[in-house]
Amino acid sequence: xxxxxxxxxxxxxxxxxxxxxxxxxxxxxxxxxxxxxxxxxxxxxxxxxxxxxxxxxxxxxxxxxxxxxxxxxxxxxxxxxxxxxxxxxxxxxxxxxxxxxxxxxxxxxxxxxxxxxxxxxxxxxxxxxxxxxxxxxxxxxxxxxxxxxxxxxxxxxxxxxxxxxxxxx
Numbered sequence: 001x002x003x004x005x006x007x008x009x010x011x012x013x014x015x016x017x018x019x020x021x022x023x024x025x026x027x028x029x030x031x032x033x034x035x036x037x038x039x040x041x042x043x044x045x046x047x048x049x050x051x052x053x054x055x056x057x058x059x060x061x062x063x064x065x066x067x068x069x070x071x072x073x074x075x076x077x078x079x080x081x082x083x084x085x086x087x088x089x090x091x092x093x094x095x096x097x098x099x100x101x102x103x104x105x106x107x108x109x110x111x112x113x114x115x116x117x118x119x120x121x122x123x124x125x126x127x128x129x130x131x132x133x134x135x136x137x138x139x140x141x142x143x144x145x146x147x148x149x150x151x152x153x154x155x156x157x158x159x160x161x162x163x164x165x166x167x168x169x
Contacts, residue, residue, distance in 0.1 A: 003065060011065075014072045019045075051081045058083065058124065060094040066101060067122065078119040088126050093168045096150035097132055100166050103147045104134060111142055130168040137161045 022045045029038035058064055071079040090097070109115055118138040125131045132151070142162055145155065151166035 011069060011072060015068075018072065018075075048080075054083045055081045055124075059089050059091040060097060062094045062098040063090075063101065066098050070105065074115045076116040080119075080121045082121065082123045084123075084125040088130075090124075090126070090130055093130055093150075096168060097130075097166065100149050100151055100153070101132070101134075103149070104145065104164055107145045107147060108136070108142065111145075112139065132166045132168070134164045135161050136163070 022041065026038050026042045026045070029035070029041060052068070055067065056064055067081070071077075105115070112118075118136055120137075121133075121135040123131070123133040123135065125133075130151075137160060139162060142157075145164070149166065151168040154165045154167070156163040156165065
């Protein structure tokens with residue numbers, strides 16, 4: 001995947017715009033003496049920035065760029081990341097995990113028409129293999145999702161969420 005400098009600058013503009021919106025909300029709550037809401041919003045923003053920093057430590061630039069882009073372009077979707085400490089490089093799987101993530105979200109979006117009102121938690125973990133889990137809340141059901149995956153895909157459904165777990169050996 002070749003990233004154009006204009007695309008990166010556009011992504012940075014969107015990111016800065018979102019960050020300014022969050023900071024203006026914090027400031028607005030504080031100016032109205034709604035300190036609890038201001039503190040809550042500030043805490044949420046700090047946690048989001050910590051999660052994004054952790055994501056950016058992965059040595060998978062294509063995947064990180066795609067996830068951050070998805071997070072910015074699907075603005076009404078709630079997106080969180082959890083990355084367990086990793087000493088092993090994921091770089092060899094960068095193209096594969098990017099491909100699999102894109103195909104998964106293309107199929108989900110095709111079934112739902114949009115990702116609005118979804119809460120998506122992406123967990124990235126290394127335990128002798130790499131595991132990428134997409135926990136999706138806010139959907140009642142998804143039809144079977146099938147596509148060629150570089151990783152082994154396991155789908156776990158319950159009444160509260162659907163999880164897609166990719167394993168890369």
